[in-house]
Ligand SMILES: Nc1ncnc2c1ncn2[C@@H]1O[C@H](COP(=O)(O)OP(=O)(O)OP(=O)(O)O)[C@@H](O)[C@H]1O
């Protein structure tokens with residue numbers, strides 16, 4: 001299946017507004033790559049340029065071994081000749097055709113024979129679990145079923161590249177969850193290169209093999225989901241991924257730790273910190289990298305619980321720490337109540353710290369920091385320090401001394 005390469009792709013709409021700025025991105029073949037970022041950051045524009053529906057202002061786009069757009073060469077391959085399947089948020093199904101006719105439509109246009117059309121339609125309908133509705137009109141289907149027909153209609157063409165723009169945003173939460181799993185499975189089965197657009201960080205984390213995080217038309221980081229979560233290249237990336245949001249706490253670099261008031265955030269041996277003693281940094285602590293104790297101890301900070309937020313599976317606390325408020329996930333003391341005095345312990349895994357410009361200044365020794373459009377960044381590693389799994393949490397707690 002083809003890889004997709006964008007080289008120095010620029011898109012300027014009328015006037016000075018730049019939708020996509022000098023985008024350099026290689027989407028690996030067979031990957032499930034998500035373009036992620038807040039509204040207006042240029043995700044749809046990028047996808048439309050890959051599809052050929054939008055003409056870049058500058059740059060080159062290569063799909064597989066074919067240059068489909070090059071300003072220099074004056075080349076622009078029309079959308080229908082790019083070998084792509086497209087699914088958009090608003091999928092226009094033909095209401096006067098049955099599900100079968102809707103799915104078969106593209107094959108008929110291509111004059112694929114009757115027998116083969118039947119086989120392929122039924123195959124794809126089985127994969128998407130819509131065989132039972134093949135003879136129904138699409139107006140008689142639920143939103144989720146219609147969504148599947150829209151995807152089936154594209155998959156039946158067996159595209160090497162599948163482009164999806166927020167295809168699940170019209171569905172309710174449960175259905176969205178089911179469809180995520182289904183899309184992931186389909187990706188496995190077809191092996192197609194998938195480019196998926198969403199502004200939903202959870203969707204990106206759960207489905208993708210790679211995430212391209214964008215902000216205001218600029219690529220911030222391109223990495224596998226858990227790597228992005230554990231090693232955000234900058235403050236924006238740290239803040240955008242993760243729910244609850246990461247705690248960003250000011251601190252000063254000290255020996256073997258970063259001091260955030262009384263709270264000492266340990267700098268594990270082997271962690272390279274690109275900031276000298278006394279330098280002000282912002283520490284990023286995910287809720288699972290903080291925990292509560294009843295007793296004082298070295299490096300702990302006195303804090304007060306301002307609210308208890310049980311979700312059923314997890315216990316979250318909002319905790320006042322000096323002038324800051326942080327969110328903590330800890331399920332060991334379910335009897336803690338609002339107003340209780342506790343001690344806060346930080347167990348970053350791995351350490352995430354950012355300089356005044358918001359750039360990551362942590363990288364484990366011996367690992368190179370990749371360059372990014374926003375400057376030096378964190379390491380490219382799938383694991384936390386010492387090869388421990390990323391994200392802190394229970395495993396990190398059990399390994400920690402307390
Ligand atoms: N046809 C157009 N003409 C002028 N400006 C446009 C056009 N399409 C998009 N833009 C602008 O380009 C920027 C990127 O838009 P784009 O639709 O790519 O964002 P997005 O990341 O897909 O956002 P969303 O999550 O809201 O769909 C925005 O500032 C938008 O206003």
Ligand SMILES: [Mg+2]
Nearest residue numbers: 043044045197
């Ligand atoms: Mg969009």
